[in-house]
Amino acid sequence: MRAGSKGVQQGMTLIEVLVALLILTVGLLGAAAVQINALKYTDSSRMTSQASFIAYDMMDRIRANSGANYTVTPPTSANPGNARDQDLYDFTTSIVNFGGPTATGSITLNQRVYTITITWSDARAANTANAQRSFVLSSRAAVDPVVMP
16 A cells, blocks of 8 residues: 555455356356357257158159059168168158157158158257157159140
């Protein structure tokens, strides 16, 4: 201290330091919360992308083997001798591998338009135990025949 300045403070007090640490801590917790949410939503979008890859792959297989009926129940084992059965087995296996045992896939046909639906649990991103997400792809498998009048 200087002479004649008994009551003048120099430096910071402990309370000022604690307030600064509190502000820093709140800021770091906020940044951590943002990072956790970013990870959750990144995982959710990755699952949606994977579902779209599986659905488009199956639609390509349907187009390649357009004479087969893909709306039947998928087989429980691989059958390389039958293209349709192998395609359906690969489809269901891919869905279970990416979405777990509760993930499902279905293929329907309505007026030459195939609809592929893949459903999986998105509980991690939604913060609820039974949140379901679905990806739906609809497309024609063949060109409509030309009708002459």
